[in-house]
Amino acid sequence: MNIELKVNGSLMRADVDDDTPLLWVLRDTLKLKGTKYGCGIGQCGACTVIADGEATRSCSLAATAAVGIEITTIEGLSPDGGQFVQAAWQDHRVPQCGYCQSGMIMAVTALLSKTLFPTDDEIDREITNICRCGTYDRIRAAIHAAANNRS
């Protein structure tokens, strides 16, 4: 079926099966490949996007259910990496392989939009994404720095 999605402020059309997860529409139809596939069951968070302000695992949301929702992907932050979470990630040299980091940055952007200065416990509770390279220490430091430095 034909649907219209609002992604990064633009209306985009896609022809999808009823049950196609948003992830695959973003990646393979709309060619927004910064959103990654890791597990397909909402466990790892590599596919995290922001949907109406909420960090959302796009592998577990049917594209048809995303109609009418404002979706932001990593490409919708800052193409040159200047958004405050991205900048903190660079300052703290967080990425190793980098594959999980789009999802991490989206999850953290959503968290910081609601919680100005998250505690370590709040970070633990809210950011459940998987990083196999083990950049967690730097992620935590970068979240605090982003919270403190946002303009």
Added chain:
Amino acid sequence: MDTDRRSVLKSMAAVSAGIGFPVLMTGCGVADRSGPSPVELISWIVVMPNNTVRIRIPQSDIGQGVITTLSQVLAEELDLKWSLVRPEFFDPLTNLKRGNVYVYTCTESSWSADRLFNPMRTAGAQIRHMLLEAASRRSGISIADLRTEDSSIISPGGGRQSYAEVALEASRIRPPHPSRVRLKNPADYRLIGKPIKRLDLTPKTTGALEYGIDVDLPGMLYATVQQSPVYGGKLVSFDEKAIMGMPGVVKVVRIAAGPCGLNGPIADGGEDYGMDDAVAVVADSFWRAKKALQALPIQWEEGQFAETSSESIMADLGERVGLPQPVVREAGNFGEAIGRAHRVLEADYSYPFMDAMPLEPINCTAWLRPDGLQVWASTQFAQDAHRLAAVTAGLPPDKVQFNLPYAGGAFGRRCQNEYVSQAVQIAKAVPGRPIKLLWTREEMMARGYPPPITMSRFKAGLDDKGKVIAWFNRVVSGTAPDQSYGPARLPHYVPNLRIEYARIKTPQPFGWMRGVAFTQHVWMNQGFQDELAVAAGRDPVDLYMELLDESTVPVDLVDRDVAVRRIRHMRAVLNRATEIADWKQPLPRGRGRGVSVSDFSYWVTYHTGTAAAIVDITLDGVGGLRIDQVVVVLNCGRVLNPEVVRGQVEGSVFWAITNALYGKITLKNGRVVQRNFQDHDVARLATACRNVRVELVESDDHPAGVGEDAVPIVMTALLNAIYAAGGPRVRSLPLRDHNLSFRREAVVETNGT
């Protein structure tokens, strides 16, 4: 110049801009008369007309940062201006045609720094000499009066010529013999050893970096695959009629089992690993291919492992560990010494199957056309993937172009290239159309390459002063190359010692998961040593120091100097770690501290660092564990980039935590039980330690690998800390399977004080 190849490259580059295509130009004969052209100099670099320099990186970047650190090495000797450096991945076909000009291309064993430090410095120095000679010929100024700086040649009067200006002339100059170039004095390094930001840092925060999974080609089809769910099983039949009517389904492809690549560097031989029969569905989207494959009725013949389970393997190992096995190291007279020991301890340790689980699922894109085959795959071993692609396609190697994108983690899993063979088999079934094969996470877990399941029996004797006088270790493990070095190449020289080692065949093919055999044997050895220390009422650091005594190294040992050096390095990092962690400071009830020290010189060809770890933990008494602090001190020789090295150590810490807490793959009826991350958790922020302290020892030694050193010692120190905190003695993994409440006697002890 191979014009066919160039035209293929150009057409491919046009459809897939951004993927790191090698610009293959030789210096001579390709100059475009209409203006300056890129100039290649001795295979390692291409000088672009705007004076940027492309450096060929003969390794895969799997997150460990070689795209930056190896660029630093070559750029140092060549005096490149860092902002003009543009690394790109090497081309396996070029390497093949030029007789392995890149020296070492397999990305494994933490070898990049060790193997490429000298070749890349030498190449930089050779090229610098060629550029200087070209500038000298042009200007008439002698080389001795010229110097290089920031990608330019400076004459005595201050005149500057860019490298681009003299590159074409330089390409006609014979490179000096490697033995004749003088390398820089390390005191003059501007790039090596500096915390330069990774060159891929920004695109890894914007989503712009392209991994293998992101390859996108016009008209591309998508495929996903299922291998025999039972290891070694055979495909009997499938009913494609059941799914051919599903939307978007193009084809069902039978994929033949077969050799799938060399699990090890070509130069060193290596073992060819098997791939089982598989079925792939090709469709116009990944989602449709996945749904159709799930709906496809498939008949498997399950084969010899249909009844095999982790339990049956453990029972087999348990039986064999009770019987004599081949002796791989012996000294003194164990039997006599154990007989006169003041105290004798015995313990059995075991290590389960595990899985590396890189976050980017396995994928490979292949496109078979009349003029040749194009392949894209994030692999740790591109050279062998290229060979395998050609063999599978039945094409001569020069008809196969291999492109190496960045990898979303690898950790040993991408040493095996069976997915390249699968993708090429699929591409052959749909000629003319590019296909992207992508495995599901479920398929990845079903078909991992574990370190060997292992049982280890220890027996040791202490004298009346608590000194270890006799040491026995019998190891029986599952499918693996000979890893007897794990138990046998201990850094200590207990006077009476016997090590036995044997292997049995287990269903899964072996894999070089990060930390490899050292992780299990360092933990088992030092877990048991910790038990000895406790039994003798001794501080484990004192016991380790006593075992790490250079005066005990036999005088007639063949590599005695190496053995002594190991001991000195281990003592030094252990000492430093105890200072940082304030080792002697007592901890309150429920808290514990564990220690471990090791090097990877267990295996003589493995050139990695020496490291010590001290881990502080808290047990809440009702099963909860908190990791309060991890201290790691690492001596890895010369540090190429301290920020990158720290990242590797931090990553190893969390790798070890995952192994300890969750690491276990279970077999039942020949199948892997775990299906996805819901059945196999990994360290996350909530389980990760919030206080990781890494110290790097300053050293001028040859750089050593850093990707794995901290894995075994952090796991060992963590598990020893659990006992020190009053928890159980952990002799099997993962911790998830243990009750972490306080031991009965620990409760009695603490209540009594």
